[in-house]
Amino acid sequence: MSNPALLDIVDVSLSYRTRRRVVRALQAVNLSIAEGEAVGLVGESGSGKSTIARAVLGLTPAHVARIESGSIRVAGRDVTHLSEDDWAGVRGHPIAIVFQDPLSYLNPVMRVGRQIAESVERHAPGLSVDQRVRELLEQVKLPATCAVSYPHELSGGMRQRVLLAIAIACRPKLLIADEPTTALDVTTQAEILALLKELRTQLNMAMLLISHDLGIVASACDRIYVMYAGRTIEWGRTASIFEAPAHPYTIGLMHAAQSDRDRDGRFVTIGGEPPNPTGLQAGCPFAARCSRALPQCAELMPQPIALQPQHTVRCWLYDVGQSAAAAGCNGARS
Amino acid sequence: MTAPLLELRDVSKTFRRSRTESVVALHSVNLHVAAGETVALVGESGSGKSTLGRIALGLLAPDTGSVLVAGRQLHRLAAPELRRVRAEMQPIFQDAAAALNPRRSAKGHLLQALAVRGAATETEAIALLESVGLRPGHEYLNRLPHELSGGQRQRLTIARALAPRPRLIVADEPLSGADVSIRGQILNLLLDIKQQRAIAYLMITHDISVARAFADRVAVMTMGKIVETGPAERVLREPEHAYTRRLLGAVPALPGPTAGLASVQPKR
Amino acid sequence: MREVWLRFASHRYGVAAGVYVLLLVLVMLVLALVPGSDPHDITSAVMQPPSTAHTLGTDELGRDVLLGISHGIRVSLTVGFAAAFGATAIGVVVGATAGFYGGLLDLLFMRVSEIFQVVPSFILAALIVALSGPGLPQVVAVISLLAWPQVARLMRGEVMRLKHLEFVDAVRCLGTREFTILAGEIIPNALAPVLAAGSLIVGQAILLEAALSFFGLSSAEIISWGRMLNSGQRFLFNAWWLSVFPGAAIFLTVLAFNLLGDALGSALNPRTASQ
Numbered sequence: 001m002s003n004p005a006l007l008d009i010v011d012v013s014l015s016y017r018t019r020r021r022v023v024r025a026l027q028a029v030n031l032s033i034a035e036g037e038a039v040g041l042v043g044e045s046g047s048g049k050s051t052i053a054r055a056v057l058g059l060t061p062a063h064v065a066r067i068e069s070g071s072i073r074v075a076g077r078d079v080t081h082l083s084e085d086d087w088a089g090v091r092g093h094p095i096a097i098v099f100q101d102p103l104s105y106l107n108p109v110m111r112v113g114r115q116i117a118e119s120v121e122r123h124a125p126g127l128s129v130d131q132r133v134r135e136l137l138e139q140v141k142l143p144a145t146c147a148v149s150y151p152h153e154l155s156g157g158m159r160q161r162v163l164l165a166i167a168i169a170c171r172p173k174l175l176i177a178d179e180p181t182t183a184l185d186v187t188t189q190a191e192i193l194a195l196l197k198e199l200r201t202q203l204n205m206a207m208l209l210i211s212h213d214l215g216i217v218a219s220a221c222d223r224i225y226v227m228y229a230g231r232t233i234e235w236g237r238t239a240s241i242f243e244a245p246a247h248p249y250t251i252g253l254m255h256a257a258q259s260d261r262d263r264d265g266r267f268v269t270i271g272g273e274p275p276n277p278t279g280l281q282a283g284c285p286f287a288a289r290c291s292r293a294l295p296q297c298a299e300l301m302p303q304p305i306a307l308q309p310q311h312t313v314r315c316w317l318y319d320v321g322q323s324a325a326a327a328g329c330n331g332a333r334s
Numbered sequence: 335m336t337a338p339l340l341e342l343r344d345v346s347k348t349f350r351r352s353r354t355e356s357v358v359a360l361h362s363v364n365l366h367v368a369a370g371e372t373v374a375l376v377g378e379s380g381s382g383k384s385t386l387g388r389i390a391l392g393l394l395a396p397d398t399g400s401v402l403v404a405g406r407q408l409h410r411l412a413a414p415e416l417r418r419v420r421a422e423m424q425p426i427f428q429d430a431a432a433a434l435n436p437r438r439s440a441k442g443h444l445l446q447a448l449a450v451r452g453a454a455t456e457t458e459a460i461a462l463l464e465s466v467g468l469r470p471g472h473e474y475l476n477r478l479p480h481e482l483s484g485g486q487r488q489r490l491t492i493a494r495a496l497a498p499r500p501r502l503i504v505a506d507e508p509l510s511g512a513d514v515s516i517r518g519q520i521l522n523l524l525l526d527i528k529q530q531r532a533i534a535y536l537m538i539t540h541d542i543s544v545a546r547a548f549a550d551r552v553a554v555m556t557m558g559k560i561v562e563t564g565p566a567e568r569v570l571r572e573p574e575h576a577y578t579r580r581l582l583g584a585v586p587a588l589p590g591p592t593a594g595l596a597s598v599q600p601k602r
Numbered sequence: 603m604r605e606v607w608l609r610f611a612s613h614r615y616g617v618a619a620g621v622y623v624l625l626l627v628l629v630m631l632v633l634a635l636v637p638g639s640d641p642h643d644i645t646s647a648v649m650q651p652p653s654t655a656h657t658l659g660t661d662e663l664g665r666d667v668l669l670g671i672s673h674g675i676r677v678s679l680t681v682g683f684a685a686a687f688g689a690t691a692i693g694v695v696v697g698a699t700a701g702f703y704g705g706l707l708d709l710l711f712m713r714v715s716e717i718f719q720v721v722p723s724f725i726l727a728a729l730i731v732a733l734s735g736p737g738l739p740q741v742v743a744v745i746s747l748l749a750w751p752q753v754a755r756l757m758r759g760e761v762m763r764l765k766h767l768e769f770v771d772a773v774r775c776l777g778t779r780e781f782t783i784l785a786g787e788i789i790p791n792a793l794a795p796v797l798a799a800g801s802l803i804v805g806q807a808i809l810l811e812a813a814l815s816f817f818g819l820s821s822a823e824i825i826s827w828g829r830m831l832n833s834g835q836r837f838l839f840n841a842w843w844l845s846v847f848p849g850a851a852i853f854l855t856v857l858a859f860n861l862l863g864d865a866l867g868s869a870l871n872p873r874t875a876s877q
């Protein structure tokens with residue numbers, strides 16, 4: 001704990017405010033990533049996972065998004081209210097990002113070699129640019145001939161590799177990958193995930209992998225955060241969480257991921273609808289859909305409870321003081 | 335030996351991208367769906383599965399080969415007969431928002447579909463809405479598509495597909511857009527429909543787990559050809575073709591048995 | 603419907619423009635139904651600047667300017683709406699057909715509309731009016747002919763976008779005929795930008811009519827704002843009120859229809875509701 005965490009998000013609340021309404025995208029979120037660590041962030045639409053990725057790099061819409069409380073520190077530096085000019089010192093290095101749909105994030109009228117070169121020139125001027133571009137293409141396992149292609153001439157997987165090349169050109173300490181494989185086929189997805197793993201070891205790079213897919217996060221990450229409606233509701237070591245998922249939402253996600261069926265052959269699901277981000281509820285946002293909700297769930301948001309040294313959950317079912325009354329708790333408290 | 339409900343014989347289709355370039359989307363494909371059967375057509379993007387789906391629905395004509403519905407060639411039918419046969423096969427699309435007319439209310443959509451069998455009444459529409467889980471039905475009648483959530487829109491498209499009492503539903507990636515928590519609900523809905531109404535399905539998907547959960551038979555497609563077909567259990571457990579094996583191997587696995595879950599039938 | 607109205611009402615300028623147009627219509631109706639003063643009345647109060655007796659002044663024949671402008675509304679609005687209606691009707695039919703059926707029909711349409719777009723509109727208008735004689739029907743016809751390609755292009759674009767959407771396929775699977783699909787599913791969804799364009803065309807028509815009148819190419823017996831500008835130009839420096847007020851009327855009215863078009867366009871689009 002002597003080194004400052006690479007990324008430290010402390011109690012951050014972020015809202016989008018327009019003339020008509022307020023969307024509370026993040027509420028009291030805590031997340032930290034140490035050097036070299038692979039952390040996964042799992043959540044569905046409205047969970048706030050993409051907002052975090054953007055907030056960390058100052059990419060949230062300026063006039064609309066506001067961090068109302070808490071702080072974000074990158075390698076010890078407070079970036080919560082950074083000016084646009086200062087962000088240049090954070091973006092790319094030490095934090096780089098790749099997004100979901102590579103086609104939208106590549107310039108359609110510029111050859112990809114040139115786009116990678118731009119990144120090189122920005123972050124490592126003076127080196128032989130062409131050579132560095134070639135090295136990068138090799139690192140992401142693309143043939144050198146790709147450099148002269150335009151984005152639309154490449155397949156989805158190849159475009160994503162180009163994005164990765166642009167990102168690692170900056171030699172980032174942390175790579176944020178926001179749904180990097182969602183738009184890709186399953187076979188390509190596997191390749192990209194393998195590539196990410198290799199790059200991480202080669203460059204000693206930490207990674208924040210954001211996805212709605214538990215399977216991807218499970219195979220690639222050491223630690224996981226589960227988000228729902230702008231809050232982190234469960235987090236810890238991957239193995240711990242998968243051995244004994246605590247929060248009913250996490251359990252529901254796992255059932256869904258495995259396409260588990262119940263005794264009647266029906267799929268085990270989470271009932272109800274995903275949360276409406278404009279509504280402000282007191283209490284746990286999952287309460288309305290939770291099959292094991294307790295009376296206090298709708299009224300008060302539970303504090304983090306450590307089930308194990310590396311496994312924390314925010315759920316009244318695990319609150320020690322209530323353990324006697326926590327009906328339906330299946331003894332997940334170890 | 336009754337003819338299968340839907341049969342695609344030697345279907346080929348090529349698209350002209352420009353004067354010099356064309357893409358062979360389908361290459362002599364054979365597929366059949368028997369009455370009440372669920373066939374999963376599994377393939378990645380570019381495999382031609384969506385094109386096959388549209389040809390099956392009669393939305394696209396094959397260059398060569400034929401589409402037979404209950405033994406009769408689709409393109410040989412006279413127009414009124416064709417319209418009647420069309421109603422027997424209904425689609426469910428991936429993007430529910432694009433699959434609904436933005437200016438038509440839920441009631442409007444359903445009445446339009448019910449008119450095919452002469453049952454365009456509000457009572458029937460309400461019954462349909464409730465059968466897909468939109469309760470109370472009368473509250474949803476006047477809602478426009480943008481006033482519904484993603485899951486509700488998908489349910490509406492399913493209700494519309496059921497309205498003409500089809501014998502076959504061609505579902506093209508019906509779960510892809512949905513949140514994980516909605517997927518299970520929609521899957522259950524489709525299962526219920528399958529069990530209660532003995533409708534055949536052609537389920538087009540890239541997601542093996544959907545095929546695993548649903549299908550009686552699986553056909554694996556890549557680059558315009560079907561490389562493997564067979565009973566679902568067999569294909570998914572002992573794939574014969576190299577591509578099928580690759581496809582199955584690429585799905586990221588969850589680590590180990592999740593002991594904390596009270597789950598039945600570990601389907602692996 | 604209520605939603606459309608609410609959305610429209612939130613555009614302040616659009617509402618103001620709408621009120622202005624309604625006011626014009628009101629004045630026009632009142633003057634038509636209530637026999638009042640004749641704008642052609644020649645009085646002895648010649649070349650009077652704005653005063654209490656004549657709010658906007660009089661011209662060289664003693665005719666009251668305010669009265670003239672008020673009566674001129676009729677010509678402007680009639681020409682405006684008629685031409686816009688004509689252009690929209692032609693444009694919708696041609697554009698929808700070309701966009702939906704494509705192929706040779708579409709190719710033909712593109713070439714024809716290009717011809718109309720390339721010709722300098724005023725000169726063509728002047729030519730036709732000079733040949734066929736000045737008169738409102740001719741002016742309306744000319745403007746419709748010149749303006750339909752804009753509408754057709756918009757319509758074609760929208761139809762081409764819509765025809766690939768899944769809801770069209772879904773309706774096909776119900777056995778609906780192609781023409782019914784075009785008329786019942788596609789066109790209603792393609793109308794929003796067209797109605798907005800229609801409003802702009804009213805503005806363009808008013809301008810074109812004013813221009814024709816300004817150059818003396820319209821009937822001298824009918825009072826129109828352009829005509830008033832035509833007579834007033836000689837006295838631009840001595841009697842500024844003869845040019846400024848009719849000019850302002852044209853400006854305000856065209857602006858109003860432009861703003862109305864904007865507001866209508868976004869109000870009719872159901873997807874902008876979520877913002």
